Amino acid sequence: MSIRDANVALLPEPTALIGGKRFEDGSAELVPHRYAATGRHTMDVPSGGPLSVQAAVADARSTLPQWRAIAPDARRRLLLKLAELIERNAEELTDIQVVENGTPRAMAAMYAPMVADCFQYYAGWSDKVGGEVHPVWPTPGLDYSVLEPDGVVAIIIPWNSPLFSLGTILAPALAAGNCVVVKPPELTPFTSLRLAELVLEAGIPPGVVNVVPGGAVAGSELVAHPGVDKIHFTGSGPTAQRILTAAAANFTPVGLELGGKSANLVFDDADLEDAAQLAVMAALQLSGQACVAGTRLLVQDSVYDDMVQLCASKITALPLGDPADESTFFGPLISGAACERVLGFVERAKADGRPTIVTGGARVGDSLADGFYVAPTLIADVPRDAEVAREEVFGPVLSMLRFRDEADAVALANDSPYGLAAYVQTNDVARAHRVAANLEAGVIWVNGLGGLPPSVPFGGYKHSGVGRLGGRAGLEEFSKRKNVWLAL
Known part of the structure; x- marks a missing residue:
């Protein structure tokens, strides 16, 4: 099997985009970007520092009055124009994602339409955000409250699905009337920069959306900046803790979409063929590099052995290889370091002696050896206290x-610091409702993968996050409420 070289020509210039112009930060460190499928260098990405961040925040703040003053119907039309441009450039955005982080093309092709849908949905909210009138006593008066934009929003996104992550946050933030500074990682700056170019093409004023690719230095500068009114971070718990500490100095509110160790509960009355297919898809799409991945597969004793065999056969049947190939399901991980981290979990599980490695568990060799590939791995008989059962692996490992019984299943599922998503497989409708009511997770899918349309609220419990994206809740996530009382 041969892997095609990355089409580097389609990647946008990786320099920061501030106020509608490229911003050259003379102090920026150059970080090499590598194509995950081959490990080969594509280009160097300037990693923004304090100068870039300060310029971006200043530009966003100076543009804020202009963006807030745009009439709601005009904002609606601008966001609809942006959605149209995303749809028109969907193939280009798909190809960029393949090169950016090795997302298999069939998966990458889903993201641009989903992001366009987000902007279409929130465009509809732009001219429908009204207020509320409240009863008051004992003094007569007219009391009402209105939603206003937070102001300048800092958006920090991860490398695993940057286009989708940014779209689901940017759409409600803009619809609510905010200006934003986006910090994508240096590993994956390209879709964010291309989306920002489309923002300008749609006629949205320069300075409404600013993008500063960067690492920890840029992130630290951004979250501590007194000119930032709201922070939204998607990523790991330890980084979120550092952000909360930095934000405390300015009392900056923070929204968090963090990691998960999502449980998938399979009861003995489920259709096992369907349940096994869903288990593999829920856990191993994007090679397990997804916060909602159902990587804890909890199966009732009476059907456990059958599920092991079914899952193993379905995993081995799915094609692994070139992410540019439409038929590829398993692509590479983001980096060589990610491969080592994921395989570290597998090796420690082997050393424990209790779990069984059913399939996978090693780096992929031969023609894929130079890329960042780990074979999809199924581990059976995993003890409840095992590291691989409790910690987020963020790789193609299904435990x-x-x-x-039902009580044991719910207790086991909830025995986790995480609470982002959960999956339930059963043909007993009453059980489905009971279990869903008792699971400590922000989103629960029953007998299928329902996706995340922009109309539904999404967010986690416990260590999986704070706040919600999607629906009216997503709009309110980037708004503040003002109350007015008028004497009568």
Whole structure:
């Protein structure tokens, strides 16, 4: 199997985009970007520092009055124009994602339409955000409240699905009337920069959306900046803790979409063929590099052995290879370091002696050896206290655990610091509702993968986050409420 070289020519210039212009930060460190499928260098990305961040925040703040003053119907039309441009450039955005982080093309092709849908949905909210009138006593008066934009919003996104992550945050933030500074990682700056170019093409004023690719230095400068009115971070718990500490100095509110160790509960009355297919898809799409991945597969004792065999056969049947190939399901991980981290979990599980490595568990060799590939891995008979059952691996590793009955299943699923998503497989409707009511997770899918349309609120419990994206809740995430009382 041969891997095609990355089409570097389609990548946008990786320099920061501030106020509608490229910003050259003389102090920026150059970080090499590598194509995950081959490990080869594509180009160097300037990693923004304090100068870039300060310029971006200043530009966003100076543009804020202009953006807030745009009439709601005009904002609606601008966001609809942006959605149209995203749809028109969907193939280009798909190809950029393949090169950016090795996302398999079939998966990458889903993201641009989903992001366009986000902007179409929130465009509809732009001219529908009204206020509320409240009863008051004992003094007569007219009391009402209105939603206003937070102001300048700092958006920090991860490398695993940057286009989708940015779209789901940017759409409600702009619809609410905010200006933004986006910090994508240096590993994956390209879709964010291309989306920002489309923002300008749509006629949205320069300075409304600013993009500063960068690492920890840029992130630290951004979250501590007194000119930032709201922070939204998608990423890991330890980084979120540092952001909360930095934000405390300015009392800056923070929204968090963090990691997960999502449980997938399979009861003995489920259709096992369907349940096994869903288990593999829920856990191993994007090679497991997804916060909602159902990487804890909890199966009732009576059907456990059958599920092991079914899952193993379905995993081995899915094609692994060139992410530019439409038929590829398993692509590479983001980096060589990610491969080592994921395989570290597998090696420690082997050393424990209790789990069984059913399939996978090693770096992929031969023609894929230079890329960042780990074979999709199924681990059975995983103890409840095992590291691989409790910590987020963020790689193609599916851990299978046993449970006795419904109460045991719910207790096992909830025995985690995370609470982002959960999956339930059962043909008993009453059980589905009971279990969903008792699971400590922000989103629960029953007997299928329902996706995340922009109309539904999404966010986590416990260590998986604070706040919600999607629906009216997503609009309110980037708004503040003002109350007015008028004497009568």
